């Protein structure tokens with residue numbers, strides 16, 4: 508329910524087609540409008556993110572040449588290396604924030620989109636969508652790709668003073684993954700997703 512700002516009429520909130528504004532039926536004041544939240548747009552971003560997810564995490568993100576020795580590392584190897592050097596909690600945090608969290612977040616949003624698109628009229632679809640929406644804010648808090656990207660860039664610049672750094676195909680995939688999740692979360696609107704259940 509929303510209250511009209513001008514005449515205090517209580518109006519049942521509904522999902523709107525994109526670009527449409529809801530007006531108060533009594534005084535025609537604008538009440539709310541659709542956020543970006545286009546289901547097909549989010550589906551495209553979600554699929555892009557899923558395609559990028561494996562190469563972003565499996566391919567080397569960094570080539571390091573230092574005093575003649577040569578190393579490459581992937582995101583997961585990086586996290587494991589940190590853990591094995593006596594910082595298991597930091598390693599685990601990297602793994603959760605950069606790999607597990609974003610992976611679960613993308614999968615959860617994909618499932619929500621598929622339910623809204625194809626299975627919203629079934630009882631199990633509604634139940635599953637409700638469960639996913641209840642977990643959504645926790646999942647989006649776990650996913651901290653942006654912090655990982657920033658710390659990665661800072662490290663690379665610091666190392667570049669005394670080692671030869673080359674970015675790799677994994678870096679490209681990781682950056683594109685970061686961008687697709689960024690735009691996905693810009694499209695995604697939790698309140699709007701809840702409104703599909705009210706119908």
Ligand SMILES: [Zn+2]
Nearest residue numbers: 511514531534
């Ligand atoms: Zn009104």
